[in-house]
Amino acid sequence: EDGYQLWLRYQPLPAAQRAHVPDSILVLGADSPTKGAARAELQRALLGMLGKAPGIVDKARLDTIVLARGADLPAGLDTASAVRDELKKLGDEGYLVRRAKLNGAAVTLVAANTDAGLLYGSFAWLRELQLPSGKGADRIALASSPTLPLRVLNHWDNLDRSVERGYAGESIWNWWELPNIIDPRYTDYARANASLGINGTVLNNVNSKAEVLGAPFIAKAAAIADVLRPYGIRVYLSVRWSTPLEMKQTKTADPLDPEVAAWWKNKADEIYRTIPDFGGFLVKANSEGQPGPQDYRRNHADGANMLARAVAPHKGIVMWRAFVYASPEESKAGKAHDRAVEGYDQFIPLDCKFDDNVLVQVKNGAIDFQPREPAHPMFGAMPKTPLIMEFQITKEYLGFATHLAYLGPMFQETLEFDTRIGGRKLTVADTIQGKQGRVGGIAGVANIGSSRSWSGSIFDQSNWYMYGRMAWDQGLDSRVIAREWAAQTFSPDARLLDPVVNMMMRSREAVVDYMTPLGLNHVMGSSHHHGPAPWVDNLERADWNPIYYHRAGRDGIGFDRTAKGSNAVAQYSPEVARRFADPKTTPPELLLWFHRLPWDYRMASGRTLWEELVTRYDHGVAEAAAMQAEWQRMKPFVDAQRFADTAQRLAQQHVEAQWWRDASIAYFQDVSGLPLPAGVRKPAQSLEHYKSIRFPYAPGI
Ligand code: BDP
Incomplete structure (x- = not known):
């Protein structure tokens, strides 16, 4: 699998989950291209999930999936008036999925005020069917409408x-x-x-x-x-x-x-x-x-x-x-x-x-x-x-x-x-x-x-x-x-799902830690923005330079956005501004965004700012390594092609996380004149080496 199918893979459902999954589709009311799209998607999906093309019917039978706009709800529908009431709350794009009886046959009803709603409802129902909650096709009930137009x-x-x-x-x-x-x-x-x-x-x-x-x-x-x-x-x-x-x-x-x-x-x-x-x-x-x-x-x-x-x-x-x-x-x-x-x-x-x-x-x-x-x-x-x-x-x-x-x-x-x-x-x-x-x-x-x-x-x-x-x-x-x-x-198998979801949930913080911990920002390589370059100071505009953003020197690091500095904090509501104006009440994740502080500033963790910064870089690299290892354990649950592609990327991410950590620590050590905290690994290469890495076309580190 090369990923082309995205999340619309519609894999065969395990036998235990097939009960009441419809093998027929009934679309009510005048046909339209949007209804056609909904029907085609249901056909494609049910074929994938059941291995047999569903029938397009003009009369409901047991378990038929029925698509109907509010105006087209048939007389033989037991819950028609309740559905109509619910639809009133769902606006132009919302949808409703309910189990109902149509002329005596138990069916799954997708109802909406517009054709677009029917399409969204069909997709939502298909999504639900594939989730590990495994509710059973006859127990899916949904009602949703978008919060933004x-x-x-x-x-x-x-x-x-x-x-x-x-x-x-x-x-x-x-x-x-x-x-x-x-x-x-x-x-x-x-x-x-x-x-x-x-x-x-x-x-x-x-x-x-x-x-x-x-x-x-x-x-x-x-x-x-x-x-x-x-x-x-x-x-x-x-x-x-x-x-x-x-x-x-x-x-x-x-x-x-x-x-x-x-x-x-x-x-x-x-x-x-x-x-x-x-x-x-x-x-x-x-x-x-x-x-x-x-x-x-x-x-x-x-x-x-x-x-x-x-x-x-x-x-x-x-x-x-x-x-x-x-x-x-x-x-x-x-x-x-x-x-x-x-x-x-x-x-x-x-x-x-x-x-x-x-x-x-x-x-x-x-x-x-x-x-x-x-x-x-x-x-x-x-x-x-x-x-x-x-x-x-x-x-x-x-x-x-x-x-x-x-x-x-x-x-x-x-x-x-x-x-x-x-x-x-x-x-x-x-x-x-x-x-x-x-x-x-x-x-x-x-x-x-x-x-x-x-x-x-x-x-x-x-x-x-x-x-x-x-x-x-x-x-x-x-x-x-x-x-x-x-x-x-990938698969609803919990042995894959739990670790993969955990990995995903930690992944962004890992990137923050090895690239821009504690509120640092815009320290990426010039113009392409890949890889570390906190030393850059020669761009056309002052406010494009990494040194403008981190302001590191012998005496400290960070951008003072309090009243003593640019006073950007004053753009927030008074309550938020007060919180961000004091380093003690600013979340550590945003500390250097709002404050310029001495290297020996004492963090809530008990570490100095310098020690904390180094700890975060190390933590980011450790997380990249952990993701790489975790993915290896997923091999039995993922097809070979997507497994290998992801494994290669994670290996490269780990290499680049170390590059970020080493180059950043080498640079901040140089500007601060501080020794590495005890027990911390020295950057693999000299600062000069990291500064000399240039890649107008493609990275080569
Ligand atoms: C910057 C991008 C630049 C975009 C610009 C924008 O580097 O390519 O044109 O945002 O949003 O982050 O207009």
Whole structure:
């Protein structure tokens, strides 16, 4: 097995679990492409699980799986009125699975208000059937609806098919062959996403190109939209601010220029003629060299609203990113005192300035997808503006597809973060769900490519899976999700499941420990971000340099974000700010994010800061070794191909964890002048050796 089937493997069910598993499918009401997709998935799955193709019937018999919208519930259904009542609470995308009697025959009913709900319900039922809880097909009862209306993937895919921060081959979108040649993989992509409830996808990189809005690419996007539509997935595009200017169709890109606004309106009309359910635009503006409204002395709201008005007549939206820095001029003038405060500072004053169909998309943390960051202080601070949570599924800063790091605990940590805004419990998840302001959405930077395994490694598939599940319901527990994924991906056998889930649950913390312990961050190799480079001090902007982030010297280490430093803590609610302002009440995991402390600072563990740092590096390496050993024990339970691929990656992860630990300790020892704590192993090589490792093309350590 090469992993292509993802978690949709539908392995034969053990005989003991086959009772009441349907061998027939009944779809009620007028047929539609979405119902067709649900029926096809059930057929495929039941064939896999029972070894026999199920019959498509027009009359229920014993155990038939019946799909019906609320409006199509048949008269002979014993529980019809109860089902109708329940459906009232489940909205457009929710579903219900119940055992019921139809004309006297005991059946499994999947009911929903829309066809998309039927599709989601079918997938949910199939998932449940494969879980080790082994409830028995006649005892499955489900009711669920998504907590957010907008659950999207962001592909950072370029028009030449390269993928920014992609570690899984080329883009799955074969732009060259589209629109007339349709890769069957697009359908499998849609199935995988629909199985989780992802309902939107931004096809191209936030660092966009003008060409994506030319007629040829609109036609290509439309062809993809046609494949995804039956699966409830809308297509969106990332757009480049200066597109009309670059196409030489306007003289400026100033958002307040009527000619510019008219151009975007016409462009939107053109897109909607080809893609009637087009979702809208995603925009990265005035960030990392991208053009934007600030080039014309306009603000982010001016820019976003102009685009929003172009798509509003078609019910489209604009997702405007808040990932911004101080301007290059401020940076040169030394005014960029703390990159972490920029998003909040630039956007909070704009709350209530955005049109209704603008959503502001905010990364989970204020810097940049680091292995650990405190939650972004913008969540909850802009109640009049719907916010989209942006997570990075692709592991740009967590070892690419080489390192095993299950991101579930990390996403959960951010979503559960209690902002204490208003002096009461208000989690980040609450804020995007609209418990205090407007309902927002969730976006994940995809880790999907054309590699057979889709995600570059088998375990990276779990991050796609987990993202989709958490996008549906932010209250799901990451351990439960890991279990679901592993049961479907490998086997429900507890001898595999328990150790694999434990390994997954510890994996992200292992990466944090050997890369960026105690709140350190952004110490990765320049531009590619793989491997350690805490010594780098020569990048174009001060706030791109690792030394800017860790600030290590003879006297101590860390970034002072208290009132004595950048005062970034003040962006949080008073209660949280107070906690982060004092090193004693700051969780050790975030200590050096908020504080600059002497090396001999005494930690709660009794160790000095220096000793603690070294202990964490060592712990991270030990965890990498433990994962490697644990996986070896899984050999009897996993097919040879996926076993070997994972084993090789874990071995390499262990090597690279040691590299991280050794290079970091060698460097911090050098800047601090401190001896290694007693009993600690010396780095294998000299600091000079680690500094000399350069790999513009591919690592070789
Ligand atoms: C950074 C990535 C860069 C992205 C940028 C972004 O290194 O490739 O373009 O984020 O999110 O982390 O725009």
